[in-house]
Amino acid sequence: MLTLSGTRSRLSLLRSALASSMASLDRRRAADIPSGYIDDYVALNWLRWDGGHLRLTTVGSNILQQLTLQMKAE
Template identity: 60%
Template structure:
């Protein structure tokens, strides 16, 4: 992996290599996000930097606007109108519900964070929206259940039971 201060820059890859890199970009960005750069095939990072799809910022590799477009195009081919996988959806709903049970507001949705936005992750806007909405659904459901529980207890003149998750 070439460091940004290296004097040597690799030449831009040819069309065949570029298509291979295009197909692997989203997976590579996911690996970078998970701090698993060692799992990216040899030479890919140097080629992504040479193509201006990734850039070094503050010692970290970041997706460039051009790289984001490439990811969006690739994601658009594979994710168009595809729903989240049920386990991922269920996990995000569970996380939202736990946040509500802790007393966190809907504004604490981790999808609202810049580091989890489509520009940072390279995922499509549609996929990001699905994730954000799944988290909010869990938060809203837990919040509604807590309100109902409190109203029922208040109507009976009881103390509000603690909600555990």
């Protein structure tokens, strides 16, 4: 779970793992996502539960788009 101590580094880890986490969810391999990440994504409003499935929120979609643009720029 996201805690106040180490929040900046945890956010960085979560952010960098978002694309691979979404790929795991698309393959129905949630077990491949590091422990606690899903809870943190939901707490940060990057993912939401929808009918038993996790879906990207607008915030999560924007972050994923930013990451994609950064990777293309590199």
